[in-house]
Amino acid sequence: MSFNSFGRVFRFSTWGESHGPAIGAVVDGCPPGLALSEADIQPWLDKRRPGSSRFTTQRREPDQARILSGVFEGRTTGTPISLMIDNVDQRPKDYAEVATGYRPGHADYAYDAKYSLRDWRGGGRSSARETASRVAAGGIARLVVPEVSIQGYVVEIGGDPIDRGSFDTDQIASNPFFCPDAAAATRWEALVDGTRADGSSLGAIVECIVSGVPAGWGAPLYAKLDAELASAMMSINAVKGVEIGSGFASARLRGEDNADEMRAGGKFLANHSGGIAGGISTGQDIVVRVAFKPTSSILKPLQTVDRDGSETKISTKGRHDPCVGIRGVPVVEAMMALVLADQKLLHRAQCG
Amino acid sequence: MSFNSFGRVFRFSTWGESHGPAIGAVVDGCPPGLALSEADIQPWLDKRRPGSSRFTTQRREPDQARILSGVFEGRTTGTPISLMIDNVDQRPKDYAEVATGYRPGHADYAYDAKYSLRDWRGGGRSSARETASRVAAGGIARLVVPEVSIQGYVVEIGGDPIDRGSFDTDQIASNPFFCPDAAAATRWEALVDGTRADGSSLGAIVECIVSGVPAGWGAPLYAKLDAELASAMMSINAVKGVEIGSGFASARLRGEDNADEMRAGGKFLANHSGGIAGGISTGQDIVVRVAFKPTSSILKPLQTVDRDGSETKISTKGRHDPCVGIRGVPVVEAMMALVLADQKLLHRAQCG
């Protein structure tokens, strides 16, 4: 409802800048009585943590979330849960150039246009560092929907897709790309290494599949489950596209080919719909794909202007992900959990 | 915020079923003093009206919106504007089969799963007829953002794309497909005719481009302009994908190729971002693409189950669009206007 809050009854608000003292989230509307400690949140933050491989930014952040409220004797009390993550490895000086010049493709220019001032240290509020707050909040959301299993992974980097025939869920945690195809992961090593050496960056496509969502979550018409997911995913830094099920490919199918025919027992013969029809879950797997553009902050010099409107060249020297989509996986998973937790509670509110 | 409302300060709520007595919208938060009569709304409804060519449903609806409140002596008063459109050409009997059987790909099954009952007459609330209410509300939204120019059109039907080199804005209003490429429009006639004759349906991709949006609309992080647009577009019936600017194609570009380099005077050398960076408009054209799946209601018999779970075949005999994406154009435009009106007022609220 507000600018930095998301959700309707299970809600979270995030705050904090990339190089301020800390970032955080306040989770409100959480059901009471859930067992919760920092240990429930940390594994998800660890998946997203920078510096865990040479394929992500080299900023070193322990990303340890502290719970400051809303938990008593190890259980949620139903009151707001305040999460705080200290920023440890700030280097605002790296961003001196960004203070005046606008990185093409980055939010620098738009922020200045809107607010007439801007916290330029590492992008301030527009930094992907904010997504740590989402991942922490998502760790709580997962506890609200224990019946679902959420699996995100990268299906394409720099235009090089996985081979669906080689899909192996066990591979996802075994390589630094959250890649379900071992061969693709090997190719991507070289691809990402080379791109970083060039001072450039790569885009990626992340897919997220969820099992265990019962039929009936979501609601017409402006809180459709897919509309909520689209908003949630598009709000992630660097995301430029979202599709559900067969998505854009559906537009190329005939009605009978896109139909998910049904059999007795709630069985479906296909899942082009991505588990959502009329904005409501069907009981099939939820399938979402999210397009991440290549990081805007690159070493290669680009033509731009400065705050005074003078033309200049800019080369971003701060520590950045060569492919921000990789670390997008835990963020996509978190937003999925946050949407589903909210929808579960909303469904319970209306339909008991 | 609620299930059938959209927007934050410029808000609208819609109500009504496909074969009930009427449908409508209530628009709240509209600035006072705007000249408004039914004549401002009707042209947009006429663009969406069924039965205007053989390529859309043959249901005959005059779709005349009446203004029941919020206007006095020809001007908006700042109070809620109630819009009502009578349903004239109802034929609920056409839907007898749908009453018990679930159309694969349609919302029938999901609605029953959620609510345990369902208005099956033409899909009830899940019918695309609801989009008339959005188009009417969008007609008011357009008055709030007179500085922008919104142009929607179809860029692909059934996998057959337009030739971008033949793009001619004047063509859009000259054929029944809102197609900017005369040659493609000719091909689509045969394609859609043939598909309808087969008792099947086609998907489509709609693009919408907006000029005149100043830099600065939108806001971090969960009310990003692109997140709002993604939610708005995904809430439209049959939509399965949304992308901004280069969208999914951005994921295949290198950082320097995807960057929109800048020159003095707020000029950009490219527009991969689709006019939005960090969730805030940059002053470039806003560009959105929306994927419509093929209509689920087709004559071809499909395997399905009925309410009792028994397997059966279903063939939808009601009047339906062979390609619902075509009439999606005015709906996409309306949702664009509604998002922009809200964002303009929100920006004014925070930044003066």
Add this chain to the structure above:
Amino acid sequence: MSFNSFGRVFRFSTWGESHGPAIGAVVDGCPPGLALSEADIQPWLDKRRPGSSRFTTQRREPDQARILSGVFEGRTTGTPISLMIDNVDQRPKDYAEVATGYRPGHADYAYDAKYSLRDWRGGGRSSARETASRVAAGGIARLVVPEVSIQGYVVEIGGDPIDRGSFDTDQIASNPFFCPDAAAATRWEALVDGTRADGSSLGAIVECIVSGVPAGWGAPLYAKLDAELASAMMSINAVKGVEIGSGFASARLRGEDNADEMRAGGKFLANHSGGIAGGISTGQDIVVRVAFKPTSSILKPLQTVDRDGSETKISTKGRHDPCVGIRGVPVVEAMMALVLADQKLLHRAQCG
């Protein structure tokens, strides 16, 4: 959330002006499967209907609500319920003076200050006629909380209070004042008759008591049950004060006298709290008192200014309630039902 909507998950929006073609409400978030027809709504509208005695306005309105959506085969479907009430007995000409002059105490001046224009026909949107929409919506809310029993009544008119010792619930429906004390009702006849003959008006205090609310509805801190009730009641036309339980009188009690001591079995020895502690229901009766000011529209000439700022005298000749608080009773009851329905669903959302 928006200007003309109320509620969080069970929400309603109202629209319409006193002398426009109709007024109405859209109720969203209603649970599915509830038996609902116009007959469930009409009795409440009849309680509020003008012209039912000589102590209310003589405007003749049948106030028949039609249900335009959200109900199928006699049951709510979970989709928006659109209610419409035609305005039948409009006499906008009665308000010629109001078009230019501002009635002291009325919203005329404030509306012009805010919107720079104003529908002056009977007060337009600021008319108490809008409350018919609330009462209709409240009729639906009552179906959501069948476990509660809501009883409103007038406890004071023009400074003349009832005798609590003579409180007789059966009296409430037996006189035109919703008065539980037969002797007071007799006194009020003369009081109201005399005041109307003087061209003046009277204030009143309405009390509303609710049994059957279980402990646990409401929530800290800004959606406290009492905060929601305060907002709901203060939004009613002519209301200037709201108190819960002992209210202002609590401020004059010592801690031990104001405490509601407890006994086994959830029994309380007193109910100073009015059934709400910490913003959450305690299982005791909910008790709210609401102060209505005397109607601003009176025949007695008052000093005022016109739109141009010139000083003038104004005498309101339209048909008006000599004591608007009387017809406030069904409105207070409706707002109570609307708040409780919302809170019940919210509680279910969070706590299952």
Add this chain to the structure above:
Amino acid sequence: MSFNSFGRVFRFSTWGESHGPAIGAVVDGCPPGLALSEADIQPWLDKRRPGSSRFTTQRREPDQARILSGVFEGRTTGTPISLMIDNVDQRPKDYAEVATGYRPGHADYAYDAKYSLRDWRGGGRSSARETASRVAAGGIARLVVPEVSIQGYVVEIGGDPIDRGSFDTDQIASNPFFCPDAAAATRWEALVDGTRADGSSLGAIVECIVSGVPAGWGAPLYAKLDAELASAMMSINAVKGVEIGSGFASARLRGEDNADEMRAGGKFLANHSGGIAGGISTGQDIVVRVAFKPTSSILKPLQTVDRDGSETKISTKGRHDPCVGIRGVPVVEAMMALVLADQKLLHRAQCG
């Protein structure tokens, strides 16, 4: 919108328990470019700080707010402002009895009924300690409405009112009761001392008057300025009643006596309306009165039950305000500022 958030475009959310590590607020939607440091917030917290006189709780809290985000180089950036106040003087052991027994009149029982568990340390979330977060957030709100002047004060303690004829604004800051009447302040010293010695507590009535609000803030119908204020004030701990202008006394006036007649130049001959008509400000002073019940936590033993439902006696030994209404003054002022800041921005959104 959510349980622990308040506001529509200028919004704040609070978190934290009385005896947890810290409490805080996140303020969202603040206009950019405002000069802001901790020094702008601290004076208001100091007014509310416990232990500043013998008439308030003896808990010693420095109540120093830290700004963790949303400010850059001394100016607000338009992004969320995170405020944190460490809890320093926790003594959870004082509350051992409260862990099992329910204090009559306190939220203990209702929280357990709702959530099935409860942070009993000093009332946890239901503690008036939460109001420090509001006061901090209010300090920011004040910067958004520099045109207004907000003055709160106590007009009655334990049934002993001030003499309006002796009203002296300068007195308010000169005594520990925020009392504008020197003689009353002297009487209250003895009254409060005696009550505390008795192990009891007192109620109070706080009035707040605001000058400088232009005509036009607020909006029909469910976001009326007075409805927002009623909700804001009723959400404060221990508040049981709210009235605007003449409030309940209006119910005892005749129409002509309650009318605020007007003269040229936007002048009014009276202010029974408390500066609000039809939910919109009139340009007169805003006047609100708020009733605080006596503190529920008293030393005198009271009959109650414990978690198991067994009857027992409870005597609250923690440190508590003998008259919580006194420290209510800065809280009422803060809520006033928070409502006005939101309404100012909302008015700007709709009306420019």
